[in-house]
Ligand SMILES: Nc1ncnc2c1ncn2[C@@H]1O[C@H](COP(=O)(O)OP(=O)(O)OP(=O)(O)O)[C@@H](O)[C@H]1O
Ligand SMILES: C[C@@](O)(CCO)CC(=O)[O-]
């Protein structure tokens with residue numbers, strides 16, 4: 050029996066320090082969170098490629114012949130060689146979803162659908178299949194939904210290719226070898242380029258490998274945290290688009306190169322300080338409190354510099370002001386412009402205060418939750434039939 054069906058899951062992330070500046074070569078620190086995107090692929094007879102986005106109750110389908118016309122040359126795809134999608138091909142791919150009548154309110158999905166069509170065809174060619182996607186992550190809210198989608202999808206596509214040496218009779222969730230994860234990460238980066246324009250690669254990297262990482266110009270250092278950090282995540286529910294925010298920072302950098310270079314350098318130092326603090330061991334409550342005080346201070350400094358880059362938002366400022374009333378510090382996470390804000394919850398903070406701050410934030414229309422930080426990266430599960 051060949052490999053017919055696979056399900057993968059890949060986590061979202063929080064950025065503790067360094068978003069945006071990381072696109073310009075600064076250090077950043079990120080951790081996976083225990084909210085995932087899952088992708089299931091089932092090769093099926095027939096002549097259609099189907100994409101089902103379950104949470105959005107959307108279904109797309111294309112005749113294989115039509116895909117071959119628009120994205121030619123993949124009769125023998127080479128999944129072991131990650132390929133960028135050229136801007137001409139990206140334009141022709143647009144004709145594939147324009148025919149599918151994506152509802153106006155969901156037009157931001159177009160870039161995700163383009164990334165899907167590219168990654169699928171470039172790795173599997175013209176095989177008919179049904180691909181199903183579900184996600185626990187809010188889309189476009191700073192928690193790396195685009196990267197989790199690209200990693201889960203690339204992982205599923207490669208798990209069904211000759212590139213991965215997996216025992217597909219094995220039950221339950223499996224992890225890939227490091228060299229296989231490296232390949233998934235590279236394909237996912239090609240997908241992120243379609244969605245983000247100019248990604249640094251931090252989001253797909255932390256989603257692929259999991260845990261907590263320091264990242265600078267594609268170089269990854271795994272961080273061993275001795276004391277777990279507890280973060281409150283507040284979703285302002287203000288929609289935004291990472292591609293536009295990243296482009297905005299680049300435009301400001303072109304207008305004020307010297308000032309922005311200093312800002313990026315300051316962020317680089319903040320991320321390095323943070324990563325040192327995270328890795329120092331704290332043996333008692335006083336040491337833990339000192340550590341948390343420093344993390345809070347660095348988060349506050351990083352937020353100031355993100356304001357300077359022009360990626361804060363009135364809703365984010367409301368979260369900052371509200372949490373500060375309770376002496377809690379916050380910073381935006383991900384691309385900003387709305388989306389999610391992180392607030393450090395010190396170990397000795399009473400649950401009464403947490404309940405109060407959450408109630409006040411929720412009365413503003415925001416949504417608060419906590420998430421496990423630093424868990425597994427991509428995982429794969431084989432079955433005769435896809436799981437979701
Ligand atoms: N489950 C999914 N199904 C289809 N497309 C998705 C899915 N998740 C993300 N996407 C695509 O990614 C886009 C959101 O990506 P974007 O980078 O703007 O936000 P994010 O990744 O959630 O936040 P950040 O990049 O700041 O961490 C969506 O508009 C869609 O095109
Ligand atoms: C804003 C950004 O720095 C992080 C988005 O999560 C973009 C990137 O690094 O690709």
Ligand SMILES: [Mg+2]
Nearest residue numbers: 193195196291
């Ligand atoms: Mg993204």
